[in-house]
Amino acid sequence: MTVRLTGVGLRLGQVRALDGIDLHIEAGERVAVIGPSGAGKSSLLNLLATALQPDSGTVELLGEAPWRLSGRARQRLRTRIGLIHQAPPLPSRQRVVTAVLAGRLGRWGTLRGLASLLHPRDVPGARAALATLGLADKLFAQCGQLSGGQLQRVGIARVLYQQPELLLADEPVSAMDPVLADHSLALLNRHAVANGLTLVASLHAVELALAHFPRVIGVRDGRLAFDLLAAQVTPERLDALYANAGIASPQAADAAPAPVQIPRC
Numbered sequence: 001m002t003v004r005l006t007g008v009g010l011r012l013g014q015v016r017a018l019d020g021i022d023l024h025i026e027a028g029e030r031v032a033v034i035g036p037s038g039a040g041k042s043s044l045l046n047l048l049a050t051a052l053q054p055d056s057g058t059v060e061l062l063g064e065a066p067w068r069l070s071g072r073a074r075q076r077l078r079t080r081i082g083l084i085h086q087a088p089p090l091p092s093r094q095r096v097v098t099a100v101l102a103g104r105l106g107r108w109g110t111l112r113g114l115a116s117l118l119h120p121r122d123v124p125g126a127r128a129a130l131a132t133l134g135l136a137d138k139l140f141a142q143c144g145q146l147s148g149g150q151l152q153r154v155g156i157a158r159v160l161y162q163q164p165e166l167l168l169a170d171e172p173v174s175a176m177d178p179v180l181a182d183h184s185l186a187l188l189n190r191h192a193v194a195n196g197l198t199l200v201a202s203l204h205a206v207e208l209a210l211a212h213f214p215r216v217i218g219v220r221d222g223r224l225a226f227d228l229l230a231a232q233v234t235p236e237r238l239d240a241l242y243a244n245a246g247i248a249s250p251q252a253a254d255a256a257p258a259p260v261q262i263p264r265c
């Protein structure tokens with residue numbers, strides 16, 4: 001079992017971001033997480049990345065209980081987990097090659113890692129990861145010179161280079177055009193299948209989630225609203241997931257409510 005969450009709750013400030021989450025994900029599964037803005041998708045991904053500690057329930061990842069490990073052992077566990085951020089936190093003056101190679105910093109240790117910052121130690125490896133995303137020509141560019149979508153692809157290349165066992169992606173294609181988004185998700189899925197990785201990705205584009213992932217989890221108000229095979233996710237389920245009680249219809253109050261708009265890519 002790659003992920004086992006039992007009764008997990010997470011409070012962020014005054015907000016109950018996650019509540020009573022029970023979730024099992026087997027090794028090699030590919031799972032999309034969808035839900036409205038503020039539902040708790042990023043919180044769930046960050047919890048799975050051990051960037052956030054739950055305040056109730058238990059978390060088991062790759063056979064380990066991260067919050068019962070020593071700090072050093074938890075760091076070792078983190079080298080087996082890769083998180084693609086929606087907006088990769090890459091310093092604008094950092095070169096792309098360094099950003100990609102940083103995917104293995106945790107495994108190289110401090111000295112080798114620092115040395116690689118000055119003299120990149122595996123340029124061919126970084127170039128190969130970037131080439132799969134059509135970015136080989138940006139190898140020596142500075143991150144600050146890239147567009148949002150290009151930066152997202154660098155973030156993906158970095159995690160491909162890391163070669164984690166659990167690959168997490170938080171809105172990994174939100175800044176890409178539809179063709180690139182489709183291509184990048186197909187690439188991530190092919191990579192996961194070819195290497196037997198577990199892939200969990202949050203997505204606003206419901207169509208992409210249904211097209212690329214066999215299993216789809218709906219999150220709303222910090223809780224799991226459904227956990228289904230993609231083929232079982234009906235328009236009614238999506239309407240219920242995205243129904244927004246907080247936004248008044250632009251029409252007159254007594255008119256029929258506008259149909260819910262499911263986000264498209």
Ligand SMILES: Nc1ncnc2c1ncn2[C@@H]1O[C@H](COP(=O)(O)OP(=O)(O)OP(=O)(O)O)[C@@H](O)[C@H]1O
Pocket residue numbers: 012013014015016017035036037038039040041042043044
């Ligand atoms: N650092 C924080 N401090 C306090 N509350 C937070 C913090 N981060 C997120 N929240 C709240 O936690 C809840 C879940 O947020 P989260 O970012 O996980 O949702 P999301 O589904 O990823 O949203 P989006 O699709 O808009 O990115 C929201 O109500 C949000 O306002």
